[in-house]
Amino acid sequence: MIVCHNLIKDFGDPPQRVLYGTSFTIEDGEFVSISGRSGSGKSTLLYLISSLDHPTLGEVLIDGINLKDMDTKQIHKLRNEKIGFIFQFHYLLPELTVLENVLLPARNLKIIDQKKGTAFELLKKLGISHLANRYPNQLSGGEQQRVAIARALLLKPKYLFADEPTGNLDTINAQIVMNILKEVNRTDGTTICLVTHDPDFASMAKREIYLIDGKISHRDNEII
Numbered sequence: 532m533i534v535c536h537n538l539i540k541d542f543g544d545p546p547q548r549v550l551y552g553t554s555f556t557i558e559d560g561e562f563v564s565i566s567g568r569s570g571s572g573k574s575t576l577l578y579l580i581s582s583l584d585h586p587t588l589g590e591v592l593i594d595g596i597n598l599k600d601m602d603t604k605q606i607h608k609l610r611n612e613k614i615g616f617i618f619q620f621h622y623l624l625p626e627l628t629v630l631e632n633v634l635l636p637a638r639n640l641k642i643i644d645q646k647k648g649t650a651f652e653l654l655k656k657l658g659i660s661h662l663a664n665r666y667p668n669q670l671s672g673g674e675q676q677r678v679a680i681a682r683a684l685l686l687k688p689k690y691l692f693a694d695e696p697t698g699n700l701d702t703i704n705a706q707i708v709m710n711i712l713k714e715v716n717r718t719d720g721t722t723i724c725l726v727t728h729d730p731d732f733a734s735m736a737k738r739e740i741y742l743i744d745g746k747i748s749h750r751d752n753e754i755i
Contacts, residue, residue, distance in 0.1 A: 533557040533580055533690070533722075538589035540575055540745075549575050550745045552589070559689075562716040562723045566733035567742035573726045574694050576742065580724065581614060581692040582606055593690070611640060615683035615691045615721075619698040621675040623667040623682075629654065630663040633681045646685060653681040657711060673704030680711060684721075691715065693725045697732060709735055 533556065540550040550572050557563050557580075565573045578584040580591050582598055591598045593609065601609065623632045630650055637646035654660040657677045667675055676696060683691060693712065697705035709732055715721050725736060733739050741748045 532559050532594065533724075534590075534592040535580055536590045536592075538576070538579055538586045538591070540572070540579060540584075541587045546587075548745065550579070550586070553745075553747055554589075555740060555747065557722060557724060559722055560716070560720045561738060562713065562736045563725070563738045563740060564733040564736035565724065565726045565740045565742065566728065566730065567748075569728065571742040572745040573728070573742055576740075577692055577694055577724060577726045581616065581690070582609060583616075611636070611686065613689045615686070615688035617676075617679055617683050617691065617693040617696045619695040621667070621679040623675055623678055625667050628664050628666055629659065629670070629678050632667070632678055633685055635682060636685050640686075649687075650681065650685060653684055654678075657681055671704075673700055673707060676700060676704070676708055677711070680708065684715065687719070689722060691721050691723045693723065695726055695728070697727065697729070705729075705732070 535553060535555050538550050538553040539548065541548050553576060565576055567573050575584070579586050582593070585599065593613070598606070624635070627635075633650045633653065634643050634646060637643045651660060651663070654663055657680060659674055659677050662670060662674060667678070670678070697708050700708065712723055712725065713735065716723050725732070727733050
């Protein structure tokens with residue numbers, strides 16, 4: 532479970548406030564969207580609750596552990612063991628094959644051999660197993676994003692954070708990616724937190740956190 536207490540985030544000097552005292556809880560197994568207009572604080576909020584950034588004030592607890600009490604080594608351990616990330620850009624390494632890119636998290640932990648079977652199964656599930664030996668520049672945008680999803684799921688994370696994962700995709704591939712996320716949530720019980728500006732995709736989540744100028748709006752009736 533993720534619990535956020537009074538999250539405030541300032542940037543710059545003099546400081547400019549982006550988030551204003553945001554509080555909410557994400558239960559295990561939930562599929563939650565964070566939506567709002569450009570500049571509303573969506574990605575900033577996602578970065579705070581996923582451990583990629585720290586709030587100016589407030590607290591984020593993951594499974595009862597306060598992120599601000601964790602040192603760098605503990606944060607890396609948390610990410611390796613419990614968290615997967617998907618971004619708008621796939622961030623695949625061009626010199627590695629599809630399979631090698633998917634196995635990157637396992638390489639960091641020196642467990643490549645144990646995870647090769649899992650990697651192949653994920654590629655098969657995502658409909659791209661035939662591309663295992665190709666390189667990123669030989670793939671379409673939708674295929675590249677599916678590789679990124681496979682990489683994020685390799686270590687079976689408890690939490691999956693996705694920041695505009697459909698932003699660079701056409702309508703068909705965007706729908707495929709959203710269907711994959713829904714399937715992972717339904718079959719594996721993975722807790723998913725999705726940032727999107729698309730109201731149709733936001734409504735596909737079980738709950739929506741809607742931001743206006745860094746504050747949760749009344750549209751998220753379950754939180755207020």
